[in-house]
Amino acid sequence: MHRPDVMDCDPVPAAGRGGADVEELVHRVREGDRSAEETLVRRFSRGLLAYLRRLGCPSDLADDVHQEAFRIVLERLRGRGLEEPAGLAGFLRGTARRVYLGECRKVARRRTETAEEAVARAEDPRTGQLHRVLDAEAAGLVRRLIGELDTPRDRQLLYRFYIAEDGKETLCEDLGLSSLHFNRVLFRARRRFKEILEGFAEQENVRWVS
Amino acid sequence: MGVVKPDGRPEGDAVDGSPVMDCGYVAERHVADLYVLHQLTAEQAERFEDHYMSCETCLDELERAEVMARGFKRVGAEEMAQAAVVTAGAGWWRRRTLPALAATAVVAAVALPYFWSRPSQEAGGRGNTPVVFLQPERSAETVASRRIRRPADRGPVVFVLELAPPFYPSYDAVVERSGQRIWTVEGLELGERDTVALSLDAGLLESGEHVLWLGAMTPEGRHVGVGRFGFRVGD
Numbered sequence: 001m002h003r004p005d006v007m008d009c010d011p012v013p014a015a016g017r018g019g020a021d022v023e024e025l026v027h028r029v030r031e032g033d034r035s036a037e038e039t040l041v042r043r044f045s046r047g048l049l050a051y052l053r054r055l056g057c058p059s060d061l062a063d064d065v066h067q068e069a070f071r072i073v074l075e076r077l078r079g080r081g082l083e084e085p086a087g088l089a090g091f092l093r094g095t096a097r098r099v100y101l102g103e104c105r106k107v108a109r110r111r112t113e114t115a116e117e118a119v120a121r122a123e124d125p126r127t128g129q130l131h132r133v134l135d136a137e138a139a140g141l142v143r144r145l146i147g148e149l150d151t152p153r154d155r156q157l158l159y160r161f162y163i164a165e166d167g168k169e170t171l172c173e174d175l176g177l178s179s180l181h182f183n184r185v186l187f188r189a190r191r192r193f194k195e196i197l198e199g200f201a202e203q204e205n206v207r208w209v210s
Numbered sequence: 211m212g213v214v215k216p217d218g219r220p221e222g223d224a225v226d227g228s229p230v231m232d233c234g235y236v237a238e239r240h241v242a243d244l245y246v247l248h249q250l251t252a253e254q255a256e257r258f259e260d261h262y263m264s265c266e267t268c269l270d271e272l273e274r275a276e277v278m279a280r281g282f283k284r285v286g287a288e289e290m291a292q293a294a295v296v297t298a299g300a301g302w303w304r305r306r307t308l309p310a311l312a313a314t315a316v317v318a319a320v321a322l323p324y325f326w327s328r329p330s331q332e333a334g335g336r337g338n339t340p341v342v343f344l345q346p347e348r349s350a351e352t353v354a355s356r357r358i359r360r361p362a363d364r365g366p367v368v369f370v371l372e373l374a375p376p377f378y379p380s381y382d383a384v385v386e387r388s389g390q391r392i393w394t395v396e397g398l399e400l401g402e403r404d405t406v407a408l409s410l411d412a413g414l415l416e417s418g419e420h421v422l423w424l425g426a427m428t429p430e431g432r433h434v435g436v437g438r439f440g441f442r443v444g445d
Contacts, residue, residue: 043264046269047265047269050273054259093259136284138284139285158282162243163285165247186240187240190240190243193278
């Protein structure tokens with residue numbers, strides 16, 4: 001069924017982009033294929049950095065954690081391999097998480113707090129100097145988006161969704177919207193913001209997320 | 211909900227009935243935005259992570275969602291800061307005591323005389339109060355990059371100083387122009403989103419380069435410099 005509102009990208013099996021190609025990569029790494037290792041790192045590198053951001057890993061530490069996680073995973077794949085090669089993405093995330101927690105424990109030992117407390121206390125990666133500048137620019141782009149919205153209700157929807165973090169059901173009920181209308185407003189806002197962001201990035205030659 | 215297949219399963223569902231987390235699903239259900247806003251269940255988040263780990267398209271969408279959410283949060287914070295200044299104006303008028311004012315995040319030591327001397331001002335607050343966000347400069351040689359316009363009505367200007375760890379229980383600030391001290395304040399406390407806020411009467415801000423030096427007392431009783439915040443005032 002053609003869904004014109006859906007982004008144009010390859011559909012992916014439920015298990016993530018695992019499947020035969022990842023299993024083949026894992027097998028080739030086990031066989032000593034260095035080009036397979038490079039392919040694997042290239043394929044998962046950006047996703048791993050996104051996951052580390054999710055964990056709250058500061059950007060200056062993320063590169064080290066990323067490198068160490070891949071080192072551990074590749075060493076494992078070259079050796080005894082994985083029981084479920086299709087689960088590589090999950091194994092990589094779990095490894096990165098352990099490496100990051102290990103770094104936090106080093107800090108915790110110096111500060112006599114638990115690793116979990118260190119993770120909770122860890123600097124919000126969004127509060128570094130680079131991300132403060134980006135926060136201000138992001139706000140400018142959001143204001144531009146808001147200025148282009150047709151109705152106050154659409155503005156209210158986005159404010160409450162992104163700032164107050166109200167759920168879809170609550171917003172539909174409070175604002176008298178159907179599910180379809182909610183999806184349409186949000187999809188248009190996302191698409192327009194992406195256009196604004198890409199235009200800005202081209203102008204500034206900026207990589208938004210380090 | 212969607213098209214139902216002949217076997218009774220909704221279209222897009224895997225054999226076990228769980229949704230197929232593919233790019234189409236991510237786009238249709240705003241998954242990236244819900245993920246950034248922490249509104250997915252743990253299981254849903256894990257499925258999305260499994261997917262985006264190696265999907266460039268959905269990683270682009272995730273980064274777009276991250277920037278968009280950050281932008282909205284920043285807009286919300288700025289508007290709340292402006293609203294807080296208006297609200298605090300009403301409180302100052304009612305309380306009329308310096309100790310109470312000093313306890314608030316927005317210091318009214320300079321703004322209070324302004325309110326007392328302007329009986330024609332409608333009691334309770336003011337609008338269009340400029341709120342200036344400043345980040346500390348890296349180098350003492352850096353020319354002030356933040357340019358602000360002095361309000362025409364000489365009302366208060368709120369400065370929100372964005373700080374990074376380590377944080378301290380109490381801060382003090384000195385504002386200089388051309389090397390001359392024009393204002394000081396002590397007893398500032400860390401507020402929302404790791405910021406310190408202070409309010410300065412615009413009458414003190416003549417055109418030119420200004421520097422705000424922020425210091426703090428450590429728990430051990432030692433005074434340390436926290437940051438240098440430069441700005442240029444113009445008409």
